[in-house]
Amino acid sequence: MVAHGTVELRLRSMAQMIAPPEVSVVMSVFNGERFLRASIESILGQQGLALEFLVIDDGSTDSTPIILDRYARQDPRIRILRQENAGLTKALIWGCSEAKGKFIARQDVDDLSLSGRLARQAALFAADPSLSMVSCTVGYVGPEGEHLCDRSGPQDSLQATADLVDNYRGPVHGSVMFRKSAYEQAGGYRPEFYFGQDSDLWLRIGELGSIAYLPERLYLFRVSEHGLGARWSESQARLGELSHVCQQARRAGVSEEAVLSEARKIRPALLPAKETDPKGAAGLWFLSRCLLQNGDRRGLKYAWRYVRCRPGELKGWLSAIWGIFSTWHREATFKT
Numbered sequence: 001m002v003a004h005g006t007v008e009l010r011l012r013s014m015a016q017m018i019a020p021p022e023v024s025v026v027m028s029v030f031n032g033e034r035f036l037r038a039s040i041e042s043i044l045g046q047q048g049l050a051l052e053f054l055v056i057d058d059g060s061t062d063s064t065p066i067i068l069d070r071y072a073r074q075d076p077r078i079r080i081l082r083q084e085n086a087g088l089t090k091a092l093i094w095g096c097s098e099a100k101g102k103f104i105a106r107q108d109v110d111d112l113s114l115s116g117r118l119a120r121q122a123a124l125f126a127a128d129p130s131l132s133m134v135s136c137t138v139g140y141v142g143p144e145g146e147h148l149c150d151r152s153g154p155q156d157s158l159q160a161t162a163d164l165v166d167n168y169r170g171p172v173h174g175s176v177m178f179r180k181s182a183y184e185q186a187g188g189y190r191p192e193f194y195f196g197q198d199s200d201l202w203l204r205i206g207e208l209g210s211i212a213y214l215p216e217r218l219y220l221f222r223v224s225e226h227g228l229g230a231r232w233s234e235s236q237a238r239l240g241e242l243s244h245v246c247q248q249a250r251r252a253g254v255s256e257e258a259v260l261s262e263a264r265k266i267r268p269a270l271l272p273a274k275e276t277d278p279k280g281a282a283g284l285w286f287l288s289r290c291l292l293q294n295g296d297r298r299g300l301k302y303a304w305r306y307v308r309c310r311p312g313e314l315k316g317w318l319s320a321i322w323g324i325f326s327t328w329h330r331e332a333t334f335k336t
Contacts, residue, residue: 021052021077023118023177024099025107028091029068030058032109035222036067042112044075048119053078054095059085089197092189096180104183108174110222117218121177124212131157132182132209133202135171136218140290143224146298148290153213160213165206168244173198175219182208192263195232196239203247223287225280225302233282235266281309288319297327 025043029036043053055068057080065082072078081094096104103125105118121134140148153171154160163169176198186204193200205211242263246256284306291299303320310316 019050021101022049023051023103023105023122024096024101024180025051025053025105025118026056026092026095026099027054027107027109028056028058028088028095029060029064029109030085031060031062031064033060033063033067035110036064038112039107039109040067040071040078042114043107043118044071044077045115046113046118048116049122051077051118052100054081054098055079056081056083056091056095058083058087058091087194089189089191089194092197093191096183096188099180102180103177104180105177106174108221110224111174112220112222114218114220116216118177120214120216120218124214125177125179128157128210128212130210131179131212132205133171133176133178133211134214135175135177135211136214136216138172138175138219138221139217141220141222142287142291142298142302143222144298146287146291146296147294148223148287149294150217152215155213155215157210157212161206161210164202164211165247168199168203168240170199170202170206171211171213172219172221174221176202178205179209190260192260193239193243194267195236196243199240200243200246203243204250207250223283223290225283225287225305232268239263239266281306284309285316285319288323292319292323292326295327297323299323300327 027039027043032039040053040055043051053075055078057065057068059082068078068080072080079098081091081098083091083094092106103122105121107113117136121136124134125131135153137150137152139150142148151172153169154163182205183201185208186201189197189201202211242259245259249256249259284302288299288302288306291297292303293299300320300323303316303323307316307320
């Protein structure tokens with residue numbers, strides 16, 4: 001017997017598909033079985049607008065394909081695209097090219113869109129035709145949902161745009177929605193940027209219109225010790241620098257080709273093994289510091305794991321010891 005709530009959801013999603021989608025949500029996934037269901041449901045539960053959900057399976061070898069097929073059978077708003085493992089950038093290029101909506105929203109497989117995110121972002125576009133991209137306040141959470149911190153952008157769109165194009169402070173990748181017309185006019189994601197594809201695109205979209213941030217916390221960004229940013233931080237930083245050099249070339253009216261040629265060389269297969277950080281030390285450090293600064297003793301787990309990864313680093317031992325005493329002090333003070 002099918003639950004009433006499930007029938008209602010299917011009827012609503014079918015009704016929404018009669019009209020062209022207002023928003024196309026684009027997500028790439030590679031072996032994301034752990035958080036995939038929650039991420040999908042956070043999008044399918046969005047209300048107040050017609051949407052389609054494009055999910056690109058980037059050559060997954062775990063149960064991801066099975067999970068995706070099951071959801072696609074249940075909800076006609078989901079479209080599954082499959083490719084051999086080629087990385088996030090190529091997956092997003094394909095997904096965005098297939099998008100039918102007036103707006104394209106990003107979603108990462110580890111993350112969650114909170115209730116009202118898509119409708120609120122679409123409404124902001126309707127209220128201000130000068131906007132080319134919108135984001136929101138983002139909550140950073142750990143692998144088990146531990147609260148780490150919140151990140152907000154300027155409420156003034158002029159300041160937000162200046163922060164992006166002049167100071168290179170942009171939004172979290174998965175939190176954005178942008179006009180498809182601006183995306184296409186900017187040239188879309190560029191395959192030269194295997195990492196840092198978002199920074200490169202944001203700068204070009206920021207040249208076409210303003211950006212804005214909703215003050216509400218509408219997106220949860222999950223931090224993992226084995227996340228892409230932790231494993232390839234040096235390469236991401238370098239490609240970020242190259243995106244800025246490209247911007248300078250555009251402003252000067254000269255070719256970007258020499259810079260793009262250098263960007264093409266930054267690929268996992270061409271990078272030194274030391275950059276892979278297989279134990280996720282950088283991610284463990286970030287998780288431990290955020291949690292311990294919040295007075296959350298769960299940070300000790302990540303601190304000691306960092307020590308085991310890099311036992312020769314004094315800062316790891318000092319952090320772990322500081323965490324023990326600080327959490328003990330807080331608990332003792334609370335009890336008294």
